[in-house]
Amino acid sequence: MKECYLGVDIGSISTKAVVINRKYEILSSCYIETKGNPIQAVEEALSSLTIPSGYELCGIGTTGSARKLIGLLLDASIIKNEITAHAIGTLTFHPEVKTILEIGGQDSKVILLQNHMIRDYAMNTLCAAGTGSFLSSQAKRLGLDVTSFGEIALTSTHPTTIAARCTVFAESDLVHKTQLGYPKEDIVAGLCKAVVLNYLNNVCKGKKLEEPIIFQGGVSKNKGVVHFFQEVLGKEILVDPNGHLMGALGMAILASRLPKEKTYSLDFQKLSFRTVGKECQGCSNRCELVHIYKEEKLLDVWGSKCGKF
Numbered sequence: 001m002k003e004c005y006l007g008v009d010i011g012s013i014s015t016k017a018v019v020i021n022r023k024y025e026i027l028s029s030c031y032i033e034t035k036g037n038p039i040q041a042v043e044e045a046l047s048s049l050t051i052p053s054g055y056e057l058c059g060i061g062t063t064g065s066a067r068k069l070i071g072l073l074l075d076a077s078i079i080k081n082e083i084t085a086h087a088i089g090t091l092t093f094h095p096e097v098k099t100i101l102e103i104g105g106q107d108s109k110v111i112l113l114q115n116h117m118i119r120d121y122a123m124n125t126l127c128a129a130g131t132g133s134f135l136s137s138q139a140k141r142l143g144l145d146v147t148s149f150g151e152i153a154l155t156s157t158h159p160t161t162i163a164a165r166c167t168v169f170a171e172s173d174l175v176h177k178t179q180l181g182y183p184k185e186d187i188v189a190g191l192c193k194a195v196v197l198n199y200l201n202n203v204c205k206g207k208k209l210e211e212p213i214i215f216q217g218g219v220s221k222n223k224g225v226v227h228f229f230q231e232v233l234g235k236e237i238l239v240d241p242n243g244h245l246m247g248a249l250g251m252a253i254l255a256s257r258l259p260k261e262k263t264y265s266l267d268f269q270k271l272s273f274r275t276v277g278k279e280c281q282g283c284s285n286r287c288e289l290v291h292i293y294k295e296e297k298l299l300d301v302w303g304s305k306c307g308k309f
Contacts, residue, residue: 013105
């Protein structure tokens with residue numbers, strides 16, 4: 001039997017999963033919305049994946065905001081943060097890259113590489129104006145499909161200036177420009193450029209972005225944002241066709257580098273998982289505990305400050 005490996009990236013907005021072989025070729029992949037329920041999202045994602053005949057699943061890696069929870073439930077071989085996952089995935093397919101620009105649904109990050117290692121990184125803090133969820137909410141306000149934003153933005157000849165300091169200011173400015181009668185394509189282009197400026201001014205503040213530069217995450221599919229990154233930076237921006245899956249790919253690759261200990265199944269959806277929140281009354285801390293059950297068996301308890309659990 002040939003070996004294959006599963007990588008899962010569970011974000012707050014989207015969940016990505018890939019199955020790769022030993023040559024790091026994608027055998028199956030999935031990209032869906034998390035919708036506030038990471039367990040259900042992973043169930044749906046894994047049910048849509050297929051393992052080709054002649055392959056056996058020999059490792060699982062998880063990353064993303066719910067990586068520990070899903071890693072526990074899947075009995076993952078390895079669990080790593082998004083910075084590591086994206087760096088490993090990118091360097092595997094683009095070893096020459098020195099800067100990774102990544103914009104997802106709820107967060108964004110920049111990763112600086114040197115000698116095939118992470119030299120520095122930064123993530124967005126409070127503002128969501130430089131993320132995919134911001135573009136999605138503005139698309140709804142304009143009555144457009146966010147997947148068409150990129151194409152519409154490229155038709156603009158005079159992008160409207162949209163305040164990019166934060167989501168609240170940007171939305172207020174958007175309404176104002178709409179009421180003034182600005183063409184929709186100019187407003188869309190202005191929004192795409194605002195995302196770029198917000199990202200560069202906040203996430204990349206004080207960072208030297210060296211070439212080659214690659215842009216990934218769900219927003220990398222937006223041609224308008226890619227265009228304005230190139231325009232503002234004055235540099236070529238690489239976009240991998242699988243850039244939106246890079247975190248999951250990185251984890252699958254890391255799982256493939258571990259010694260084979262057992263085989264896994266994708267029948268995750270057939271199991272019963274649930275989490276129960278309780279407040280511990282053992283001391284004055286009143287810790288908010290999360291009890292995690294698999295098939296009604298208690299797997300773990302999180303949230304204890306005193307180490308009792």
